[in-house]
Amino acid sequence: MDKEKRDKWGRSFQKDTPSWGEERPCSCSDEEEEMDEEEKTFSFFRWAKWLKSLLLARKFLVLLIALLAVLNIVFYCVLEDVEFERTLLEEDYEILLKHDEKIEKAYRKLVKEHKEYKEKMAPYEKQLEGQRN
Numbered sequence: 001m002d003k004e005k006r007d008k009w010g011r012s013f014q015k016d017t018p019s020w021g022e023e024r025p026c027s028c029s030d031e032e033e034e035m036d037e038e039e040k041t042f043s044f045f046r047w048a049k050w051l052k053s054l055l056l057a058r059k060f061l062v063l064l065i066a067l068l069a070v071l072n073i074v075f076y077c078v079l080e081d082v083e084f085e086r087t088l089l090e091e092d093y094e095i096l097l098k099h100d101e102k103i104e105k106a107y108r109k110l111v112k113e114h115k116e117y118k119e120k121m122a123p124y125e126k127q128l129e130g131q132r133n
Helices: 002-016 032-133
Strands: none
Touching: none
C-alpha cells in the first residue's frame, strides 16, 4: 500500500515537472489572467491596509508623544511649584526660628526680671504679712 502511494505521488510529480530540455507548456488562460489581476488588487489592498494601519500607528505614536510631552510639562510645573513652596516654607521656618529665639530671649529676660523683682519685694512682703497678722 505504501508503494502504491509512493508510485502515485511519483507519477503526479513527474506530470508537473518537465524533463531536461523540455519547455514547460504554458497553460495560461483568460481566467488565470483575471485571477492574477484579482490577486494583484488583493495584494494592493493588503498593502494599502498595512500602510493605513502603519499611518494610524504613526498617528497614535505622535499623539502618545504629544501626551507625554504635555504630562512632562505639567509635572515639571507641579514639581517646580512644589520646590518653590518648599523653599518658601524653609525661609518661613528660618524666620520663625529667629522669632522663636527672640521670644525665648525675651522670656528669659522676663523671668530674670521677675526673680529680681521678687527679691527686691521680699522684705516688703514680709512687712505686709506681719501687719496682717
